[in-house]
Amino acid sequence: MDKFVIAGGTALKGEIPTNGSKNSALPALAAALLTEEPVTLHRIPKVRDIRTMQRLLVDIGSQVEVDGDTVRMLTPRITSPEAPYELVKTMRASSLVLGPLVARSGRARVSLPGGCAIGARPINLHIFGLEQLGARINQAYGYIEAEAPDGLRGATVHFDRITVTGTEDLMMAAVLAKGETVLRNAAREPEVVDLAEMLTAMGARIEGAGTSTVVIQGVERLSGTEHTIIPDRIEAGTFVVAGAITDGDLLVTDCCPEHLGALVSKLQQAGVDVTQPGPTSLRVRGRGRIRSVDMTTEEYPGFATDLQAQYMALMTQADGIAMIVETIFENRFMHAQELARMGANIRLEGRQAIVAGKRELTGAGVIASDLRASASLVLAALVAKGETVIDRVYHIDRGYEKIEAKLAQAGADIRRVE
The missing domain is CATH 3.65.10.10 (Enolpyruvate transferase domain)
Known part of the structure; x- marks a missing residue:
C-alpha cells in the first residue's frame, strides 16, 4: 500500500496546472x-x-x-x-x-x-x-x-x-x-x-x-x-491553499477562477494575496501572516464541502480562532484527529469544528480516511516541521492525478513509497 513521505518547510513557488474535473x-x-x-x-x-x-x-x-x-x-x-x-x-x-x-x-x-x-x-x-x-x-x-x-x-x-x-x-x-x-x-x-x-x-x-x-x-x-471537460475546481482550490499555507508564490493554471469565488473570498479575508493574472489562472502569494476566518460549507456557489478539509489545515496556521461549520455531509471531520496528531488544536462540536491557531505542526505518521481528508493532510505536512508519513494514499489517488509530482515541481519535498 503506497504512502507519501513529506518533509515540510518549503514555500511553494512556480506553476501547477489543473486537470479536467x-x-x-x-x-x-x-x-x-x-x-x-x-x-x-x-x-x-x-x-x-x-x-x-x-x-x-x-x-x-x-x-x-x-x-x-x-x-x-x-x-x-x-x-x-x-x-x-x-x-x-x-x-x-x-x-x-x-x-x-x-x-x-x-x-x-x-x-x-x-x-x-x-x-x-x-x-x-x-x-x-x-x-x-x-x-x-x-x-x-x-x-x-x-x-x-x-x-x-x-x-x-x-x-x-x-x-x-x-x-x-x-x-x-x-x-x-x-x-x-x-x-x-x-x-x-x-x-x-x-x-x-x-x-x-x-x-x-x-x-x-x-x-x-x-x-x-x-x-x-x-x-x-x-x-x-471543465477544469477541476477542487484540485485547483487545493493547490491555491497549498500556496497560501506554505507562504509561497504559486501560479495555478488551466483553471476556471469564477468557479472558486467562495474560496478566493475567504482567503482574501484571511490576508492571503490571491489575484487573477489571466482568464484561466490564479496567483497566490503569502504575506507572512494569515488571519482566522469563520467558514460554513454550502451548495454552489457557496464554499464547497470538498474544500473544507483543506481550509481547516490552513486555519491551523492562522492567528486567532476559526469556526468551521459543515452543512452538507455529516461525519466529515475525520481529518481533524489526524491533524491533531501533528499538533493542531481542533475541537469538534457536532457539525462544527473550532480551530485555534497559530500552531506549529510537526511531522507524524497519519492515516488518510477519505479523498479530501487526505488532501488536507498533505497540505499540513507541507508546512509541518520534520517528516510526515501519510498512509492509505489510495484515497487521494481517487481524485488527484499525480499530486506528488505536481507539488514536487513547485518545490515540495514529497515522494511516494510502497
Whole structure:
C-alpha cells in the first residue's frame, strides 16, 4: 500500500496546472451510454475513479479507447445493464449509470455506491426521482433494481435536498423520457452545467442548468458528440491553499477562477494575496501572516464541502480562532484527529469544528480516511516541521492525478513509497 513521505518547510513557488474535473468527467462518461453513436471526451483525468468507471462501461457494453487525456466510447447496445459490487465498491459515482441505463435499455441493476466514508449519500433521491418518471424500483441484497419496460415519462421532481449526482442522474434519465421533466431544487454546480452542455450537443433539450429549476423536453434519440471537460475546481482550490499555507508564490493554471469565488473570498479575508493574472489562472502569494476566518460549507456557489478539509489545515496556521461549520455531509471531520496528531488544536462540536491557531505542526505518521481528508493532510505536512508519513494514499489517488509530482515541481519535498 503506497504512502507519501513529506518533509515540510518549503514555500511553494512556480506553476501547477489543473486537470479536467473528475466530478464532471464521471457523469460525462455515464452519458455516453445514452447513444449508440461515438462519443469523444477530452481532458479526462487519470485518476482511480475514472479508471473504475471506464471498466464499468466496458462491462455494460461500451468500447472504450484511452489516448492520453482523450477517451473515445462507442456503445452499440447495452449488453449487461448492471454495475456489480465488486467493481464499484470503491466509487460512489456508480449511481450515475442508473438513469442512463434505465433510459436507454429499460432496466438497470446497480450496486449501492461505495467511495468515501463520510456519512450518508442521498441515493434515495435518485430512487425517488426515477419513480416519479415511471420506473419500478426494488432495493434488495445491496442492489438497486430499476425497470421501465415501456420507457420513462416526464414528470415534476422536487428534490427534498440539493443533490449534485441526483440532479445529473435524473437529467440523463429525462432526456430520453416522453414529455417534459421539471427538476426543482436542482443543484447549480458547474459540473451540472457541463453535463447539460454535453447532452445538449448530443441533441437533448435542456433549459435552466445552473439554476434551481431545470426543464428537460424528452427526445427520441441522442447523437454522438465531442466534448471537453471543465477544469477541476477542487484540485485547483487545493493547490491555491497549498500556496497560501506554505507562504509561497504559486501560479495555478488551466483553471476556471469564477468557479472558486467562495474560496478566493475567504482567503482574501484571511490576508492571503490571491489575484487573477489571466482568464484561466490564479496567483497566490503569502504575506507572512494569515488571519482566522469563520467558514460554513454550502451548495454552489457557496464554499464547497470538498474544500473544507483543506481550509481547516490552513486555519491551523492562522492567528486567532476559526469556526468551521459543515452543512452538507455529516461525519466529515475525520481529518481533524489526524491533524491533531501533528499538533493542531481542533475541537469538534457536532457539525462544527473550532480551530485555534497559530500552531506549529510537526511531522507524524497519519492515516488518510477519505479523498479530501487526505488532501488536507498533505497540505499540513507541507508546512509541518520534520517528516510526515501519510498512509492509505489510495484515497487521494481517487481524485488527484499525480499530486506528488505536481507539488514536487513547485518545490515540495514529497515522494511516494510502497
